[in-house]
Amino acid sequence: MPYVRPYRRQMWEMGTAATGALVAVTTVPLVTExxxxxxxxHHRGGLWLLAGLALLLGLGEGLLLCIRRWVLGRAATGVETDIRNDLYAHLQRLPVSFHERWQSGQLLSRATGDITLIRQFVGYGMIYLVVNSMTFIYVVALLLHLDVRLAFVAIVAVIPILVAGNRFRRDYHRASRLVQDQQGDLTTIVEEAAVGIRVIKAFGRHGLEKARFAGMARTLQSSSMVTVRLRGRFFALLGLIPNLALAAIVLGGAWAVTDRVLTLGGLVAFVSLFLMLVWPVESLGEILAMAQEASAAVERIWEVFDTEPDIADRPGAMALADCTGHLRFEGVSFSYREDGPRVLDGVDLDIAPGETVALVGATASGKSTLISLVPRLADVTGGRVxxxxxxxxDIQLDSLRGHVGMAFEEPTLFSASVRENLTFGAPDASDAEIDEALETAQAGFAYDLPWGLDTRVGEQGLSLSGGQRQRLALARAILGKPRVLVLDDPLSALDVHTEAKVEEALARVLSGTTALVVVHRPSTVALADRVAFLDGGRIVATGSHHELLGTLPAYRAILAQEVDAPAVDLGDEVPRAEEEAGHSGRTGSELEPRWWEVTAG
Ligand SMILES: Nc1ncnc2c1ncn2[C@@H]1O[C@H](COP(=O)(O)OP(=O)(O)OP(=O)(O)O)[C@@H](O)[C@H]1O
Ligand SMILES: [Mg+2]
Structure with a gap:
């Protein structure tokens, strides 16, 4: 195992300590003899000397065991940490499609529970497997030396253990793999419930959710019971066989002593040594079980490691030092699955440096898919970008993503401070740059949060309103002034008034930046130099908003619906008095009536 290799020195130290302890503890019965x-x-002298020797051996064993535990503990937790870090780094390298395919609970349970199982085996099971095997071989050699016929009884007793152990290994592996997979499913339920708690409560689903969880937990319990039964049966056998063998040895030994082929001291030493085999044999069950759990865990973790990131730097990929921002889609096609339908089918679009193109299309027409191809969140299946x-x-991923700023439909924030969330893509941004980005995105409310930009927002930014999150996500995208901006419906959660203000400020940013902006509202279309209409997987027309309105009924149908919609978006974004008074006070659009003025009027 490559992860154990860096700890070779510790393994040697541990092996030496273990061997020393073994020699010490097995010498005690010989001293007894x-x-x-x-x-x-024979009433001879030397009792004190021998007793002193036994005491020294006992002390030595204790000390060596202590060293063994310490050294091994360090190695085991080291292996655990290394695997965990590598797994996390690998998960970060894997493309979005991988994370869409895998349940998050399965990944969580692999990154936590399974790695712990491996650590337990490396730090406990593995060493006992080695120590107990060594003990077994060494003690059997001593037994053979003491009395060949009695030792033969001990050896024969091993055969049924080997046979049953082999079956146990196979069955237990299968059973524990099932348990670990089901633990992953259970983790997924907990994780989804935490993320979707609002939906669950709003729809009064908590009872049903509880029942779903209980059902899954019961399934897990019955799978766990299979492992318990397997252990129970095998452990009983492991308890029984040494006792049967001991009875045979005591009987045979008594005869041997009577026949004077064995001394009484020899028999006592033999029995004492034999008793030393009972623990290694009995613990074999626990160790084998642990080994199988760890091996199933290795299997589960390596399923992730063995997935190669298919979106990675090609050999010879170049860094794009100076980027003018000339973005082109050439015959781009894309499908999410090899056998799936083509979401994009021959998209051609040329966006000149500094130009802003609005991407319009019906829902599910592939707009989000198209823009995700720019920073390579997915790769084209045909054509090229x-x-x-x-x-x-052919561009290094870091370089490409450094030039492309993106805001998603779902503005995800991390459980970190507002500042950390903002500087996610531009860690070196100055306060002035942050201020500018917040100003453009009309996100001045961030300064009025209890601790300003150092306020921690909760997981997924849930402590903020949808519109607040969206504006922070927009500020994050434009911070650092990327040459290319791809924005997925960046103003959808804003009321028309705030939207107008963001648009005005955004227009200044966009004037020098190449931008592809997905828009749903006619008002946002005004931001763009040109509109591209996506339909049936391809760009069917480009032109100005008015040209397309005049010539394209499908375009008119989509944007006209929006015009008919109520002019005021009363969603979760209502401009608040303190917000208006703060950094986001009235700017250029001061003469326009505010929405409540409109409704009141
Ligand atoms: N991860 C995915 N796996 C499989 N299919 C997907 C995935 N994401 C989107 N699709 C499908 O691809 C098509 C285009 O989706 P896309 O999200 O690009 O649409 P959109 O134009 O952005 O829609 P909207 O305006 O509603 O945001 C849809 O049919 C959708 O079901
Ligand atoms: Mg979309």
């Missing part, structure tokens, strides 16, 4: 056959039977004439797949 010497005491019985010497000072006790170029930036400054270079296929984006």
């Amino acid at each position: 010497a005491v019985i056959n010497g000072p006790i039977t 170029t930036l400054d004439g270079a296929d984006v797949r």
Whole structure:
């Protein structure tokens, strides 16, 4: 296992300590033999010397065991940490499509529970497997030395254990894999319930959710019971066999002593040594179970490691130092699955440096899909996307993503401070730049949060309103002034008044930036130099808003619906008095009536 290799030195130290402890503990019965056959039977001297030796051996064993535990503990937690870090780094490299395919609970349980199982085996099971095997071989050799016939009884007793152990190994592996998979499913339920708690409560689903969880937990319990039964049966056998063998040895040994082929001291030593085999044999069950759990865990973790990131730097990928922002889609087609329908089918679109193009299309027409191809969140399945004439797949990912700023339909924030969320893509941004980005996105409310920009927002930014989150996500995208901006419906959650203000400020930012902006409202279309209409997987027309309105009934149908919609978006974004008074006070649109003035009027 490559993860154990860096800890070779510790393994050696641990092996040496373990061997020393083993020699010490197995020498004690031989000292006992010497005491019985010497000072006790023949009333010879030397009892104190032998007792002193036994004491020294005991002390030595204790010390060596202590060293062994310490060294091994360090190695085991080291292995655990290394695997966990590598797994997380690998998860970060894997493309979006991987994360869409995998349940998050499965990944969570692999990154936590399964790695812990591996640590337990490396830090406990593995060492006992080695120590117990060594003990077994060494003790059997000593037994053979003491009395061959009695030792033979001990060896024969091993055969049924080997047979049953082999079956146990196979069955237990299968059962524990099932348990671990189901633990992943259960984690998924908990995780989804935490994320979707509002929906669950709003729809009064908590009872049903509880029942769904209880059902899954019961399934997990019955799977766990399979492992319990397997353990129970195997452990019973492991308890029984050494006792049967012991009975045979005591009987046979008594005869041997009577026939004077074995001394009494020899028999006592033999029995004492044999008793030393009972623990290694009995613990075999626990160790094998642990080994199988760890091996199922390794299997589960390596399923993730073995997934190669298919969106990565190609050999010879170049860094794009100076980017003018010339973005081109050339015959781009895309489908989410190999056998799935083509979401995009021959998209051609040329966006000149500094130009802003609004992307309009019916819902599910592929707008989000198209713009996700620019920073390579997904790769085209046909054609190519170029930036400054270079296929984006030939540009180093870091370089490409450094030039492209993106805001998503779902504005995701992390459980970190507002500032950390903002500077996600531009860690070196100055306060002035942050201020400018917040101003443009009309996100001045951030300064009025209890701790200003240092206020921590909750997981997914849930402590903020939808419109607040969206404006922070927009500020994050434009911070650092990327050459290319791809914005997915960036103003959808804003009321018309705030929207107008953002648009005005955004127009200044967009004037020098190449931008592809998905828009749903006629008002936002005004931001663009040109509109591209996506229909049936391709761009069917480009032109000015008025040209398309005049010539394209499908375009008119989509944007006309929006015009008919109520002019006021009363969603979760209502401009608040303090917000208006603060950094986002009235700017250029001061002469326009505010929405409540409109409704009141
Ligand atoms: N991760 C995915 N896996 C499989 N199919 C997907 C995935 N994401 C989107 N699709 C499908 O691809 C098509 C285009 O989706 P896309 O999200 O690009 O539409 P859109 O134009 O952005 O729609 P909207 O205006 O509603 O945001 C849809 O039919 C959708 O079901
Ligand atoms: Mg979309």
